[in-house]
Amino acid sequence: MLAPQGGGPSQDELKRVAAHRAVELVRSGMVLGLGTGSTAVHALDRIGALLRTGHLRDVVGIPTSEWAAASAAAAGIPLTDLNTHPVVDLSIDGADEVDPALNLVKGRGGSLLREKMVEGASRRFVVIVDESKLVPRLGASGLAxxxxxxxxxxxxxxxxxxxxxxxxxxxxxxxxxxxxxxxxxxxxxxxxxxxxxxxxxxxxxxxxxxxxxxxxxxxxxxxxxxxxxxxxxxxMFLGLASSVIIARKDGVVVVDKAAKQGSEEEADKKRRDGRGEEMRKGKENWKEKKEYVPRKKKERKEKGEETIISTLL
Ligand SMILES: O=C(CO)[C@H](O)[C@H](O)COP(=O)(O)O
The missing domain is CATH 3.30.70.260 (ACT domain)
Incomplete structure (x- = not known):
């Protein structure tokens, strides 16, 4: 665990904050994808605690690694597998990197294959990170x-x-x-x-x-x-994350793919509308040109240039 810097929350506290926020999305009866790593462990512990107090019931989890299986069992989460439950309601997991389009790098803990299988089978995949995981493009942290x-x-x-x-x-x-x-x-x-x-x-x-x-x-x-x-x-987990919960020293930010796509579609529409407007103007210009060409042609004909052009053609 990192020591608090400058009196603010430690990195581990930020991971816990992100994990607990994600667990608020868990409902009784859900099939959960259980993540691997030092951030995901806070989610496992929290789910276990809510099961013990009866705030959650009938939840089963599919672990994304042997480590997650052991940690979830220790937390008291009943386990199942992808063969029994090929559709997962909600997966919660950490990530090594998150880019602005919510693509991820995962697997520095070595569990990428099972993570991708479980999270790819999920209706909703919520990523939990502290702000140190944000990168301008995948691989940019310089790590694996x-x-x-x-x-x-x-x-x-x-x-x-x-x-x-x-x-x-x-x-x-x-x-x-x-x-x-x-x-x-x-x-x-x-x-x-x-x-x-x-x-x-x-x-x-x-x-x-x-x-x-x-x-x-x-x-x-x-x-x-x-x-x-x-x-x-x-x-590389491309387009798999539904949401990313980022715990920052100054608060929690939740970025939703749907909302992001919505705003991107909006921006796209504006760009298209802009292009539509340009095309409309272009058509008007073209009409103007069309009107202009015959006049020129007439002038050229009068000057005798038209014949030369036809001959050249
Ligand atoms: O992909 C993973 C393991 O394979 C982890 O989710 C990733 O490495 C993040 O780990 P941590 O929360 O410990 O930083």
């Missing part, structure tokens, strides 16, 4: 963008991933090791001789690092990564 790969031939898969980002300035790539701090920086080679980090699915993680974040079409980049044989999943 994880890719889960099968252990068989992992170094070939790593080479193919490296080739994909060949020429990107400040790009680096590393196999995550058991000794690697999950939030590792790109250039720490000290633990390069230790054993690979193994996920809950018995796979490895290759971490991608971008000095200035990922530029370009994220969906296209996602497709290119997933097309490499040996890659199972990556930690």
């Amino acid at each position: 963008v994880p890719v889960e790969v099968i252990p068989f031939g992992w170094s070939l898969t790593l080479r193919r991933l490296r080739t994909l980002f060949d020429g990107v300035p400040g790009f680096n790539i590393k196999l995550r090791t058991a000794a690697t701090n999950a939030k590792a920086s790109a250039f720490d080679e000290s633990e390069s001789k230790s054993e690979p980090f193994v996920t809950d699915n018995k796979n490895y993680i290759v971490d991608l690092f971008f000095e200035d974040g990922i530029h370009g079409d994220l969906n296209l980049i996602s497709d290119e990564i997933l097309r490499i044989t040996g890659v199972i999943e990556h930690g």
Whole structure:
């Protein structure tokens, strides 16, 4: 836990505030997606406490990792799985990065595959973060963008991933090791001789690092990564978050994808209306030109130029 800075709330307190706000959305009878990490644990504890006091009833949770399963069980949340409940009412989870379009990087804790499966099956996916997770573009924190790969031939898969980002300035790539701090920086080679980090699915993680974040079409980049044989999943969560709850030192901000899309559609409409107005003006200009052309043509004909043009044609 971080010590409070300048008398304000600590980072862990901010995580707790975001988590508790998200848990206000939980209703009795819901199937929940249970997140992984130091922010999500506050949500698990809170749900457990509300179940114990009887404020919530008949809630079941699908853990996004072995860690989440153990933490949820310790908190007293009954567990289920995606096979029994393929539709999840609400998932609550942390993130490593959030961009302005609410795309995420997840998986620095190594649970990206199960997280993406559970959160992708959710009617609503609420992300809980403190303000340190906000980035102008994915990868811009300079920390890992994880890719889960099968252990068989992992170094070939790593080479193919490296080739994909060949020429990107400040790009680096590393196999995550058991000794690697999950939030590792790109250039720490000290633990390069230790054993690979193994996920809950018995796979490895290759971490991608971008000095200035990922530029370009994220969906296209996602497709290119997933097309490499040996890659199972990556930690970019594109368009999956329904809302992001951001705990800041000066208060909580909730950003809703629907509201954001609404305002973007509004802005788009304004742009289209603007273009419509331009087109209308353009048509008027064009009409003016049309009227203008015959006059010119008439003048040219009178001057004898028209014949020359026709001959040239
Ligand atoms: O994706 C994750 C684990 O795979 C976590 O949600 C992410 O790493 C955020 O963790 P924390 O809340 O501890 O910062």
